Amino acid sequence: MDFKTMYQFLRKLQKNNSKEWMDEHRSEYHSIRDNYIEWLNEMDIQLAAIDPDYTPTPGKKAINRINNNLMFHPNKPIYKDHFGAGLDQESKQGDFYIHLGVNESFIGGGYWHPSSKLLKSIRAAIDYNGEDLKQIVNKKSFKNRFGDMIVDNPLKTAPKGYSQNHEHIDLLRRRSFAVSCPLTEKEVIASNFKEYVVTIYKEMLPFRRYLNQAVTV
Structure with missing residues (x-):
C-alpha cells in the first residue's frame, strides 16, 4: 500500500472538496480505496492469527464511506479528509479503529x-x-x-x-x-x-x- 499517494490525494481533496472534482478524479479515488481495502484484508488475517477472539472483518466491511452524512451535519464538507476503518468489528462499537487523515491520524x-x-x-x-x-x-x-x-x-x-x-x-x-x-x-x-x-x-x-x-x- 502506497500511503504517501493516499495522503497526497486527501490533500488535493481537502482543497477541492466538491462532487465535480471527485467525479473528475473518481478513478484515482477508487484505485487508492481498493489498495487500502487490500491492505486491510492483510491486516485482518494478521490480527486474527494473534488473537483467538478476533472477529474477522474483510476490508470492504471495515472501511468507512468517505462521504460525510450531510443529513445530520449539513455544514460539513461533502467528503471527509481521512480514510477510516474498523477491524475486529463484532459491531460498530468496540472495534479497532484506524484513522488516516490530512489533519489527524x-x-x-x-x-x-x-x-x-x-x-x-x-x-x-x-x-x-x-x-x-x-x-x-x-x-x-x-x-x-x-x-x-x-x-x-x-x-x-x-x-x-x-x-x-x-x-x-x-x-x-x-x-x-x-x-x-x-x-x-x-x-x-x-x-x-x-x-x-x-x-x-x-x-x-x-x-x-x-x-x-x-x-x-
Missing part, C-alpha cells in the same frame, strides 16, 4: 459514546472488578502508548444506583471508554507500518477484552 479502540445498555454493562463490570481495568490502563507501557483514556464530558455526580463514595467513582462517571494512539505521517508511510499496527493492537488488547467481556455478560 491515529489508531483508537474501546467504546465511544456507547448505548445506554452497553454503558450500564460496563459500569456493572467496573462495580464488580474495576481494579482490573485500572491495572490495565495504569500499566506503564499502556500509558506510554495511549496516555489516559479520552475524556468525554463525564457525569458531575454518581450514575444512578452508585454511591459518590464508590472506590471507582472516577471510572463510573465516564460516558466513554476509549483510547487512541496518535500517528505521524512518517510512521504511516514507513515500510514497517503494518508491524507497528500489530504492536499497538497487542498493547490495546487487554483493555478491549475487558470492555468486550463487560458488554457481553
